[in-house]
Amino acid sequence: MEMIVKQIEAYREEISGLEINGPASLEEYRLKFLSTKGIVKSLFGEMRNIPADQKKEFGAVLNAFKQFAEEKYENWKQSLESQSDQGTVGVDYTLPGDPLPVGSRHPISLVRNEILSIFRRLGFSVAEGPEIEDDWHNFSALNLPENHPARDMQDTFYLSQNPDWLLRTHTSNVQIREMEKGKLPIRIVNPGRVYRNETISARAHCFFHQVEGLYIDEQVSFADLKQTLYFFVQELFGKDVKIRFRPSYFPFTEPSAEMDISCLLCNGKGCNVCKHTGWVEILGCGMVHPQVLENCGIDSNKYTGYAFGMGIERITMLKYQINDLRLFSVNDVRFLQQFTASI
Incomplete structure (x- = not known):
């Protein structure tokens, strides 16, 4: 027993000589x-090795040492916590915090929102x-019935056949669904992602918006259509942009047209982007074909309408002078950070 008591006294002296200067050394002591x-x-x-007649005396010594070690731990712990609290004195919590990096909306989202905002002002x-x-x-x-040659203009991703289910090739499917509801008049814009089986390049992708x-x-x-699109283009690109309509063909509109604007990169003088014509096509449009109205249960003798459609990627490339369509989908932060100020 005497040897163990001497060992306990040595532990007391060791504890008394310790310097606890931080949480790490305090935890080391506790362990x-x-x-x-x-x-x-x-x-x-x-205790099991101590003779029975000495257990009471040894137990008193042992309990005193345990109380001593625990009190030292609690005192050091409170001292460290007090020092931590004092370290915060004088901090001005009204000062602004450290700046955090600001994210940005995708350029496609920026242009999409701007397009929708313009048409909303026109009542769409x-x-x-x-x-x-x-x-x-x-x-x-x-x-576009089965085997119609115009279907070849859109190389489609089919999911199943008989019945045919596919990834939509345009958002015109939304127009059909709205017309089938029979709630007239209709004045809507339909944004969304579409899919076509095309080779991915700087000018094409297998999906776009x-x-x-x-x-x-x-x-x-048709005059209503032209004035609507004139207003849209001038709101999006500015009052100085020139506009022209060219006759075209779409099976769901008659008459049909494509609309060009003067090239924003060369101001209509001619460059590689506009193929030295000074003009860039931005959308297709026309009066809704009477057969389409009848297919949706709308009386084509009483109602008429116009439709138009544009690719958001093409508009975005023109607006921000981007030369590679693939940049929109590679998630390169260096590219996306350029649009932080556009939020």
Whole structure:
């Protein structure tokens, strides 16, 4: 017993000489003396080796040492906590915090929102629909029956056949679904992602984004279409941009046209982007074909309408002078950070 008591006194002297200067050294002390595998616990294990007539005396010494070690721990702990609290004195919590990096919206989202904002000011509402579509809403109802040659203009991703289900090739499927509801007049724009089986390059991708528009009412004319698109282009690109319409063909509109604007990169003088013509095509449009109206249960003798559609990527490339369409989908932070100020 005398040897163990001398050892306890040595531990007392060791503890008294310790300097605890931080949480790490305090935790080291706790593990050494007070943990389940620490010195205090092991000393209590020696109780079984003490003669019965000396157990009471040894137990008193041992309990005193345990109390001593625990009090030292608590005192050091409170001292460290007090020092930590004093370290915060004088901090001005009203000062602004450290700046955090600001993210940015994707350029496609920026232009999409701007396009929708312009058409909302003209009384258009936004309508959206499914990206997985059946053949009727994507093709047949749009005057594109099976084996129609115009279907070759859109190389389609088919998911199943008989019945045909596919990834939509345009957002015109939303227009068909809205017309089928029979709630007239209709004045909507349809944004969304579309898919076509094309080789990925600087000018094409297997998916892209569109905004299409539809207006159906009594006595709607091509003049209404032109004035709507004139307003849209000038709001988006500025008052100085020049506009022209060229006759075209789409099976779901008649008459049909494509609209060009003067090249923003060369100001109409001619460059590689506009193929030295001074003009860049931005959208297709036309009066809704009477057969499309009839397919949706609308009386083509009473109602007329116009429709238009544009690729958001093409508009974005022109607006921000981007020369590679693939940049929109590679998630390069260096490219995306350029649009932080556009939020």
